[in-house]
Amino acid sequence: MSGASPPLPPLREVIARYGLAPQKSLGQNFLLDLNLTGRIARAAGVLDGYDVVEVGPGPGGLTRALLDNGARRVIAIERDRRCIAALEEISAAYPGRLVIVEGDALEVDMKSLVTSPARIVANLPYNVGTPLLVGWLQTEPWPAWFDSLTLMFQREVAERIVAQPGGKAYGRLAVLAQWRAKAQILFDVDRRAFTPPPSVTSSVVELIPRAVPLAEANPRVLEAVVAAAFGQRRKMLRSSLRTLTPHSLPLLEKAGIDPTQRAEELSVEQFCALARAFAEK
Template sequence: MTLPSPGVAPQESLRDVIARHGLDARKSLGQHFLLDPGITGRIASMAGRLEGVNVVEVGPGPGGLTRALLQTPAASVTVVEVDPRAIIIMNELAASHPGRLHVIEADAMRRDLSTLCPAPRQIVANLPYNVGTPLLIGWLRQATCWARLTLMFQLEVAQRICASPDSDHYGRLAVLSQWVARCGIVMTIPPGAFFPPPKVHSAVVNLIPHASQPSAALFRAMEQVTAAAFGQRRKMLRGALRGIGGDALLEAADIAGNRRAETLDIADFDRLAHAHLQRLSPAT
């Protein structure tokens, strides 16, 4: 077990911390560090009122966003980090914030983050580019656990989350996200704000779960419907949904079979998911 080093002096810059620990960003981990305290402070503020809220951050790296979150009135901050080099830095920061910053060395893809702290809880994170989408889908499945998610993605992924029907970015991710949450892009960030700079812009998305959430079985049904519907975007729904019920499913949902997935809104997909669940479990 690595013992915490002496607390990091408040005035030490993130670049100095990175240099002292040799924390080079690794492509395999999807790392791009955000060092500007002005930007990290804005991201923390976009999480809304954090007084009394337990915040979970994934992939803190050198701790720029972590520092900003610790400056809010959040009840606690729990960081989940897979990189042991960054864990050492987080332990140093935790030594300066005893009882308030909790450090978990784990792969967020393999951990149920809702078990790390009591409600009310939020996730605020600059997500590693290579796992941002699967992490989000996992959190959407358990949206009842989260008061809000404030997440940074590549801009294209953010656009896919917030896209409207019949637009270029509209697809499965938009349907799943908007079905369970109110979604909006609240900030865009240029490549030059990161170290090292990525090749694309990034964006922060706010997702606020709806008061009413689908059951686990209904969410699985929606995942199956959207996977089939958008699996071959140019196909009419009659053909795209053939493997899960086709015409019978469309008739139950009152949707014409000659339509294409990208023309359906969230309410249309909700009817399809309910119809599909009914076919899977006729007794429910």
């Protein structure tokens, strides 16, 4: 399905015509470099036959690249009404292949909008990237309705997603991401590629959902245990878990974990054991 793209005006011209100055309140940083949007679309793999969910398309730079790269349909979720007209121009150029959803991605039932197989590819607005990812990772039932996530985050967030036990970056996000997915940083994106340039480097992260999570756990219980453990990460687990239960010692004993350990020392599997012990309490 991929091939020569239909004639569309340059993105800068579109932004000027519709007055699309990026809004800080919406976490907007537009990608105008078509070589880069093409690279991100290609990083998502062969898209022929796939529905692709894109969050925060803005003026549609990545949207165009996803369509050019062969996506069967792109479901673009945008809460900024100013961007809708620009996206409608793209929709007209690719008849029947762009579905524009005006709304808050945190509230949209994405699963109901796609036909399998589906992928998620997005330059995520900075202020909702983490909650969106956590929501996708807590999808029920599992395996999820998507078979890959190709997402852009601030470099610091990307490092937290792939972090290993023992390091400063290791925390809630690493445990939740690696429990149900294999995560890797694909490449960094220079801040000058954006309008306006953010103050930090960004990174594109690939997450491939595991058919079976690393270990058995209830996602909501695991989330609560991990949040409590890392909420006071300098304390020993026997103390930090007291925000969750006054009976932290027997739980840690049941899970086979030393109560003097700290959250950052535990593997994903150990957190799952703790979540199972808590669920059985």
